Amino acid sequence: MTAPSTTCTAAIASTKLQLEHINARLQNFSPQEIIEWAITTIPNLYQTTAFGLTGLATIDMVSKMPSKVTLGKAHPIDLIFVDTLYHFDETLALVDNLKAKYPPANIHIYKPDGCESRRDFEKVYGENMWETAENLYDYLVKVEPAHRAYKELNVAAVLTGRRRSQGGARGDLAIIEIEEETGTIKINPLANWSFQQVKDYVDQNDVPYNSLLDKGYRSVGDFHSTQPVKEGEDERAGRWKGKNKTECGIHASSRFAQYIAVKKMNATGTVFDKLSL
Secondary structure, three states: OOOOOOOOHHHHHHOHHHHHHHHHHHOOOOHHHHHHHHHHHOOOEEEEOOOOHHHHHHHHHHHOOOHHHHOOOOOOOEEEEEOOOOEOHHHHHHHHHHHHHOOOOOEEEEOOOOOOOHHHHHHHHOOOHHHHOHHHHHHHHHHHHHHHHHHHOOOOEEEOOOOHHHOHHHOOOOOEEEOOOOOOEEEOOOOOOOHHHHHHHHHHOOOOOOHHHHHOOOOOOEHHHEOOOOOOOOOOOOEOOOOOOOOOOOOOHHHHHHHHHHHHHOOOOOOOOOOOO
């Protein structure tokens, strides 16, 4: 593959026309070629992942990038994992399996601000917050930790595990996007792949995966809002079943403008003392 010549982060974000041009070029690239392009083009590149199947395939692809691309680094892209404190035990066990499989991969774990455990979180915000204040819950456990990671790690761009075949708002997903709230470049290298293509890759390359997938789950999030899917249902049908919702918030953070504004205004105090839970 011949990567585009020197394209800096500012150039990618500068105009919609440039973004459309880059997306048109990358549309026919393989996932590996998109990852190679990202590594050789964009500085301060990370991967955000909750260790879903697509993210796992991406981790494996990154680990197999040729040395000429990675400049000799065994795993050139660090991972960002947002631990909501409500993940399944199987998800947390998978993290340990991945560390054993890909020891050079550096995983940065971010949790809700000021909380190390579920008990810490519930002391402040109460139990079952995902039912009583759903949007604020999503912001506290997912969006704020992700934004904090971007800031502390000086992240310019992230690889994500989103695909068009996941349906919902992802049906017309671009390969390259710009997040308005943070200016972060989001790259979706497997945007064109189906669930089966991803699963085949994982199986053929002996990539560790969440054991819940063998129990009927396809997309795994927090334990309180994730169910197995039935035959013929969309891949993400088991997430927030019965609700008009397809995104947790990390990839739809415009929903949380009020919380982001209060966070900025109230940086030295309790973040949400001006908001009603």
